[in-house]
Amino acid sequence: MRFSRMFGKTLRSKPAEAEMPSHELLLRAGMIARLAAGIYNYMPLAWRVVRKIENIMREEMDAIGGQEINMPVVHPADLWKESGRYFDIGPEMVRFRDRTGRDMVLAMTHEETVTDLARRFAGSYRDLPFMVYQIQTKFRDEPRPRGGLVRVREFVMKDAYSFHRDASDLDRYYEEVCAAYRNICRRCGVPVVQVLSDVGMMGGSQAHEFMYVTPLGEDTLVLCPECGYAANREVATVARDGLEGLQLRAENADHPGGREAISGATGVREGKLEKVATPGKNTIDLVCGYLGVSPKRSIKTMVYAVHARTEGHAGAAKEKAGSKKRELVLVVLRGDLEVNERKLANLLRVGEVEPATPEEMKEAGLVPGYMSPVGLKGFKVVADLSLREDEEYVAGANEEGYHLTGVRPGRDFPVDYRGDVIVAREGDPCPRCGKPLKWERGIEVGNTFKLGVKYSSSMGATFRDEDGRDKPMVMGCYGMGVGRLLACIVEANRDSSGIMWPITVAPYQIHLVTLGASPRVRETAEAVYARWIREGKEVLYDDRDESAGVKLKDADLLGMPIRVLISDRTLADEQVEVKLRRDEAPKRVGLGELDKVVSELVASEFERFSVGASRPAAEY
């Protein structure tokens, strides 16, 4: 490609809209152009990168037996009503009617369509397992697009779906997909960490996310540097022993206060529920400070509102889901901990929970600042595992200005649900090895879900098993955002001057630059360019009549891995200059050895991003 003919232009200054380095560099390089919030054009250089990323994805999916297909972006809403998601998903799904008035949607993902295909074409256990994938546009009307290509509304995703006879076959295959995902990221030059994640709107039993770790990431990851435990904060757990046993005992040892303080402050014996006046002490800190008790010895009571879940099969009743009254749930946990709303929703088996509004609490007769489940009727109570039935706590008395001491969960109030509903904190003990956990931020480039039979059972995708019985297929689904991966490639491969493309995805492998306007330089470069094009080399040839500074700055910004420079100065010695983008120092190379040197560099650059023997052999 001749630079002088290339559509697009580099920018000298940082565009005002740029939010993060990859965004700025892609804009300045003239590779992307925003059309609307979260909707981007891809210019020629970026599109070449996209095609290379897609091909790496294809190779890795094919290597684990995937078969590429293509499913539509516009779906009849009926399919989404069948799975029930038409009613569960909010305004992020674009809905419209076609000219005949039929309800249609834009695809946010393709579980419904692929499950429809599976039920039509796979009827026997002999047809299983199989995996199909596509690289296709999705549209999600995100509330807040951001970060250039990191969070957009229209995006291309590689999505794969596998179908199995049983869970153990899915488990086996799932590992292969995870390995393939690691290969894709490695080949694209993006380091990722695989973390446990929430199943989200996909449903299912287990899920992982593949995260590029960066302070600019949108997700918080909980990592154990010691044993490798890694989870999204939404689902991260902590070692309960460390939390409630050892630490609490240590705390009590340090603070002769502890339970004695409770009796001391109130004059009551241990083991009895007593009401104490705590005027104006309407926060955990105030109450505990006042009573001289550690917050770990107090019960925090939170009120959440939930909608009844629109579960399973579709039904006309769901149409009015929005009008349903919200049920209030009391959540109790140790006073020093915070509620993890994601875990709470999962425990209650609802899509989401929301903190109750002050009006709702008032209407229900609850007293903010002095709440507890003690003596209240008509509320479901969720107790976090951090509360022990053999300990006593300070809790609200449900009366302005009063608290209770000596409260025992279970004895003094009933517990309907018991589970892990707390947020893991930095420094909490790792659930696997007990060492302190660390927090990082990350961008999710891919995810994998064990869907199980959520879609196959609701949509009737069954197969006849060897035993003659019809069973729902066991499914997995696996997504990876192409544009988001591109953004992460830039994030992970750049310096202050510009992008440093890994050769595996670089728009062009070689950037040929001339300096000066002398005929000899021009003729030499033209000859080299013509020869390389003939040989099929990927070369961007900067043939512009620009000053040296402009051309070199552009070469750094655009970031092709190998730069070949021809000038009067180099030709004086019958040489050209060869430089890797990632290296500081250029090398002089005789004209006669140029092709050999470049070919070797191309090969060695590819070697840096190879996955070697770690790629699994095709299984099918």
Place this chain on the structure above:
RNA sequence: CGGGGAGUGGCGCAGUUUGGUAGCGCGCAUGGUUUGGGACCAUGAGGCCCCGGGUUCAAGUCCCGGCUCCCCGACCA
């Protein structure tokens, strides 16, 4: 959807406080001088100052309404 900010040649910005001929840098065009890190000289083109209404002799500037975009949250590949 809450809270904050911004819309002025292609890009980055000033001008708005105090209403009075729309500016600067980069880019673009033409000619010339240059050519190892975003050169220089000269000449030139390019604007419904986001949209609609209002106040005024006069609105980029003041008032009302709307739209779009950005940031921080809530939400997600």
